[in-house]
Amino acid sequence: PTYTDYFFDEPAYNTHDGGYVPLEESDAPQMALRIPPLLKPDKETATDTYYTVDAQEGETQLLPGKKTKTWGYNTTLLGQTLIFPKGKTMHIDLKNSLKELTTFHWHGLNVPGPYEDGGCHAPVYPGETKHIDFKVDQPAATLWLHAHPCPSTAEQVWHGLAGMVLVTDDQEAKLPFPRNYGVDDVPLVLQDRRFHEDNQWDYNKDYDPDGVQGPTPMINGTINPYFDVTTQRIRLRILNGANRREWRLHFSNDLPFTQVASDGGVMPEPVNFTHLMLTCAERAEIIVDFGSVKPGETVTLYSDDTPIVRFRIHEYEHEDVTLPDHLVDIPDPEVTADTPVRKVVMDGMDEYVMMDGKKFNMQRIDARQKVGNVEYWDITNNNDKDSGMVHPYHMHGTQFLVVSRNGKASYPNEHGYKDTVGVNPGETVRLKVRFDKPGVFMYHCHIIEHEDGGMMAQIEAYDPEHPKTYKLMDMDTL
Numbered sequence: 001p002t003y004t005d006y007f008f009d010e011p012a013y014n015t016h017d018g019g020y021v022p023l024e025e026s027d028a029p030q031m032a033l034r035i036p037p038l039l040k041p042d043k044e045t046a047t048d049t050y051y052t053v054d055a056q057e058g059e060t061q062l063l064p065g066k067k068t069k070t071w072g073y074n075t076t077l078l079g080q081t082l083i084f085p086k087g088k089t090m091h092i093d094l095k096n097s098l099k100e101l102t103t104f105h106w107h108g109l110n111v112p113g114p115y116e117d118g119g120c121h122a123p124v125y126p127g128e129t130k131h132i133d134f135k136v137d138q139p140a141a142t143l144w145l146h147a148h149p150c151p152s153t154a155e156q157v158w159h160g161l162a163g164m165v166l167v168t169d170d171q172e173a174k175l176p177f178p179r180n181y182g183v184d185d186v187p188l189v190l191q192d193r194r195f196h197e198d199n200q201w202d203y204n205k206d207y208d209p210d211g212v213q214g215p216t217p218m219i220n221g222t223i224n225p226y227f228d229v230t231t232q233r234i235r236l237r238i239l240n241g242a243n244r245r246e247w248r249l250h251f252s253n254d255l256p257f258t259q260v261a262s263d264g265g266v267m268p269e270p271v272n273f274t275h276l277m278l279t280c281a282e283r284a285e286i287i288v289d290f291g292s293v294k295p296g297e298t299v300t301l302y303s304d305d306t307p308i309v310r311f312r313i314h315e316y317e318h319e320d321v322t323l324p325d326h327l328v329d330i331p332d333p334e335v336t337a338d339t340p341v342r343k344v345v346m347d348g349m350d351e352y353v354m355m356d357g358k359k360f361n362m363q364r365i366d367a368r369q370k371v372g373n374v375e376y377w378d379i380t381n382n383n384d385k386d387s388g389m390v391h392p393y394h395m396h397g398t399q400f401l402v403v404s405r406n407g408k409a410s411y412p413n414e415h416g417y418k419d420t421v422g423v424n425p426g427e428t429v430r431l432k433v434r435f436d437k438p439g440v441f442m443y444h445c446h447i448i449e450h451e452d453g454g455m456m457a458q459i460e461a462y463d464p465e466h467p468k469t470y471k472l473m474d475m476d477t478l
Ligand code: C2O
Pocket: 105, 107, 119, 146, 148, 281, 394, 396, 442, 444, 446
């Protein structure tokens, strides 16, 4: 089948205590979509890769006239893309060239916490460089790197600290997916901004505790982008990199597309859609087949009714590829006997957001789970069914399975591993959660202002044979 709706609770779309900012098409001239360059390793061997990731300030030409002050990783805005081949050991220098502290969080990466993971307990002070090493230990997936200093994650991401991270492996490499980076395998970071005087952003002026938004779509740090398509099929690695906005995606003429991967990697089965909603921090890899489109035509990607990317179709070589009905086998482990169902409650809106009735406290460990255990987690969004928001629930340190929504089937594209799941108001989503690596990990709403506002908690994944103690930061030591 081809699904034609967005799923999720439509009345909850855009809920924002009245403060929702609809998207508007910019009148700036169209520009070629920026493709984040691949970050060149400092050194590479058959088994090891060495990278330096440098968080820096800069200026980017986004609109005609004055450049916009922006931040980025190894570039002025967003980041150069990192490639993590499965099985290799990464050695990464984390350099902070900013004037304030930051952290380097690998969203979706299966690494120990809380230091390698790069949440709020792993500050890198201005002028400092820290080093992490880890082995890439998960299937091919589209992940991302973003700043995570509490409580200014949202502001730093708004400045531009968000980059793509692509895990590769042999299994994905065998599937008939486009994978020529920047040509037919294209990252698409969806964000929105408001431009003030002299083309500048002003986070404080636009501040909203339910999430900062702007009317102007910004895709890979490009305003009004077009992309020149030179192949019949393209694969888009879409990341909702917005602080708050849900993207409701569809192409002109309702051109169907196929989702092949979600947050944690390739899904067991491809899913055909004409419409797709992504909540904050979610990723979807989709394959679009332009075989029915003539060279010279343009296919537009919209969010609601606003054009966000124009795909200009050029001459392409015809190909005849059918995706297999089954893409990969994914493990579905049994729940560990005698483990209770965990309950997590996301509560409130604007300043009143909480997790389990509490605001986040860096020094407080809210839960513990044994490494290797498989447990059910019931995530409830306590917002009122009629006036509440969809809260995107994210966990560090794990990729989980979505078991059910209010006891009913999860959405058709939720059958693979995920690290972020949108929870409708009044709904309980059941997850199957397992930690492979020890550490202190955060879990939170990924409307980033909600996270900074306290809708966040942390869990220690522990290995009884190797007990550990962690130095946890607090607001005063930061
Ligand atoms: Cu995308 Cu706690 O992060």
